[in-house]
Amino acid sequence: MGAQVTVAPPEISTAGGRTTVSAEISVTGAGPTHIWYRCPVEHVTEEQAVDAFFVLALVPAMSLGATLTMPAPVSRDLLRGAETFQDVFQQWYPGYMLPVAVEADPRAETDIPPLPGDRGLVSCFTGGVDAFYSALHPLRPLSGLLFVHGFDVPLRDRDFRATVARRLRRAAKGLGIPLVEVRTNLRKFTNGRAKWPAHMHGSALASVGILLADRFDAMLVPSSVGSDQIWAANGSHQVTDRLHGTEYFSVVHHASPVSRIAKTEAVARHPVGARHLRVCFKSRTDYNCGTCFKCRRTLVDLHAVRLRKRVRSFPESPSRADLLQSILIDERNPLRLAQASLEHIRLHGGPADIEQALAAAIRRHELEQLTSRLREIAAHPPGMTATELTALQSAIRDLKAT
DSSP states (O other), X not given: OOOEEEEOOOEEEEETTEEEEEEEEEETTSOOEEEEEXXXXXXXXXXXXXXXXXXXXXXXXXXXXOEEEOSSOBOHHHHHHHHHHHHHHHHHSTTTSOOOOEEOOXXXXXXXXXXXXXXXXXXXXXXXXXXXXHXXXXXXXXXXXXXXXXXXXXXXXXXXXXXXXXXXXXXXXXHTOOEEEEEEOTHHHHTTTSOTTTTTHHHHHHHHHHXXXXXXXXXXXXXXXXXXXXXXXXXSOTTTGGGGOOSSOEEEEEOTTSOHHHHHHHHHHSHHHHHHOOOOSSOSSSSOOSSSHHHHHHHHHHHHTTOGGGOOSSOSOSOXXXXXXXXXXXXXXXXXHHHHHHHHHHHHOOXXXXXXXXXXXXXXXXXXXXXXXXXXXXXXXXXXXXXHHHHHHHHHHHHHHO
């Protein structure tokens, strides 16, 4: 018998207008993990709880190649969506995400939670560029902004988590939209079994949203992967997020056609965004550290659109000169983002020094990629003569010197 991921029957308790939903998740060869969510709703059905834990457990089960066993019937929409979701993830992560058998009956239509339509729309909110943009430009008026304690800021970091939550409450108040705060320890189960955000981000958000269906009929997940990267693998994506919807709750991936620099400009021009923009996930003391790759990338874009002085949520340093001398393109700072910023500057007009710095960084990256590929060929030449190999090695040295 192969590996098994088994979700026990969820427990639900409500007190003081908040509902706690919990369940034990067992994995073959390991003890059970107690996972809980604390949500600001007065009612969560057993059906919602089962659906939320199904969405949460699917990706870790795929990483283990394990059979996923649920304690009760699951949403028909979720089960259908999971088939496509598995197909996509196996394509994106071959050998890492494996097909799994799901041991769960489809829920009868008569057992769908009896919730009214048009309950409200909630948008995920961390204070970042994507989150602020979706809050400012939703599909319809928002009824809430969702911040999940225990996602980007660990539960154990109580002081910093309280600092972030206070700032986000102020931002939400400034936007005139309630901040909906959920606490969960779900990363206790997913960490070590799936990467965050490469694999789990979208699924984790959807699992939380499903539990809020008493207040909301749909959730916006702000896009971090643009439409130009439609097949770029990511844990939250326009292809996969919608697959986590149920008959009573929709998950909508939002604003993928808008470039990051265009979003940054829109957020910086709004007074609340200019005061509370938060992109840093490295620091555990400062709202934005100003030195990590996300802070530096955002600061370059703010200088590019001539709005750096308007945004007050970053420290004074680093200087503009320092930022431009240290533009780095790698897996964390993808080439597509640098190219989008350069295209935006050229189309709308922007500082010449930033245009030149971005162009130079892109050229350096492309040369590094080409040099690396040529080295691979030189190490394993495909039937080259000695003369051809010598010429190739000489070309590599010339590229390195440029």
